[in-house]
Amino acid sequence: MFRIGISKTSIVVIISIIAIVSLCSCFIALTYANPLQNSATTIHSVTNINMSMYRNLVDRVKYLEERGYDTIYVQYLLLSAKYYYEKGDIDRALEILNKAIDELNRVELRPSLPQLNFTIARSTLYIDDIPSTWDFVPIGTVFALSKRGYLVYPRNDPKWKLSCFIILAIGHNREGEWFSYQGRLPLKPREGVFKPRVFIDNEWRILDIAFAGPLYYDYGEKFGYPTVYQYDLSGRILQYVMYIPRNRTWIHKIIDLESNRTLLEIRAKAIGVPMWIGRWNETYLVHGVYAREKGLDIWSGFWDIALMNATIRIDDTEKKFRGIFIFDRASHRVYYIKNAFMPLGLPLAFSCMVIYQENIVIAIANSVNPSPWDTGYSF
Structure with missing residues (x-):
């Protein structure tokens, strides 16, 4: 895939991203045993913490999630309890753990959505749309909203594997100092703590800040514009990505809620034509071949490339930078495979690159089939 767009600055930047899916395809670092067979059993609150009990809770969460229940908030609470336990705050860990148990006893089924119809395309270079708020967060196609207001996959479509809300940035300041940043807003713990x-x-x-989902969505009532946001495992740090479609502006912030201090702020104005991977309800491309099962990883979405101003505050020092911002908004599905809960390994093999200089942007994505399997689709 190859896309050229137009910009107006004189900075020269090359950003290479090798196997971007490996960045966002890690899974929750907990050991799953055999799932509990009786999902109707009530779990009672506890007065102490032990790993056997914790694993039993994790088993039950996995069992219910694979049967269409919304367990994302419970997963977040379990990881938050683990976070405080490892920090030595046992009382706080126990409080959160009992909250997780209470939520687990009251989980509900995720919403269903109409069946998704699409084609696997050879190319999507013909798409030159400007991303809408629905392209940013395709509720009703990829996502449904939970009762708590965060994004979930529909219970009647178990083939969604991963959703990327990835931020990449690089720039420098007047003093000649360079700045680079990798950010991500995980949809749920199963898609990896970041x-x-x-x-x-x-x-x-x-940074000693761990995000794992849930990923909440605000239509504009809370933040003023369409925004995805989430809290870290401590509950004290907020991060969000906001999209202002009328002028294609992306705003990303990480905020310490206790001190009301913005740790990172990026404001980016998109340039040129986005690099479209596909339209959510129409076209998908092959991303790779799975190593453990005979099946494909397919994806859709877009990358938007923008000029940015970044402000970062670390160790009581504030620094400002100008440069390039890339927002990767893609979602992945399994194909030829029954569901995305199977242990599939990483899809192979993918690489990508964005080259930026004055008046030109080149975005390249390349997928290669390293297996002997003739998939029947173009890579």
Whole structure:
């Protein structure tokens, strides 16, 4: 796939992303045993924490999720309890754990959606749309809204594997210092816990902030414009991505709620034509071949490329940078495979790159089939 767009600055930047799906395809780092067979059993509150009990809760969550129940908030609470337990705050961990048990006893089925009809395309270069708010968050096609207001996959479509809300940025300031950033808003814990990564002061730093979902959606009542947002495992840090469609502006922030301090702020104005992977309800491309099962990973969505201004505050120091911002808004499905809950391994093999300089943007995505299997579809 190849796309050229137009920009107006003089900075020269090359951003390479090798196997981007590997960034967002990690899974929750908990050991699952055999699922509980009686999903109707009530679990009572506890007065102490032990790993056997914790694993039993995880087993039950997995059992219910695979049968169409919305367990994302319970998963978040379990991870939050684990977070506080490992920090040594046992009382807080126990409080959150009992809240998770209470929520687990009251889980409900996820909403259903109409059957998705689509084709696997050879190319989507003909698409030159400007992303709408529905392209940003396709509620009614990819996602449904839970009663708590966060995004869920429909219970009658078990083939959704992964949704990327990925941010990549690079730039520099007047002093010649370089800045780079990898951010992600996980949809749910099963799609991987993520800690933001920042390159500043000539070194990479992994921030001690862990996001795992749920990913809430605001139509504009809370933030003013369509926004996806979530809280870290401590409950003290908020991150969000906002989209203002009338001028194609993306705003990303990470905020410390206790101090009301913005740790990172990026404001980005999109340029040129987005790189379209496909339309959610029409076209998908092959992303890769799974290693453990005979099946494909297919995806749809878009990448938007923008000029950005970034402000970061670390160690009581504030620094400002200008540069390039890439927003990867894609969702992945399994194909030829019954459901996405199977242990599939990573899809192979994919690489991508964005090259930016004055008056030109080149976006490249490349998928190669390393297997002997003739899939019947173009890579």
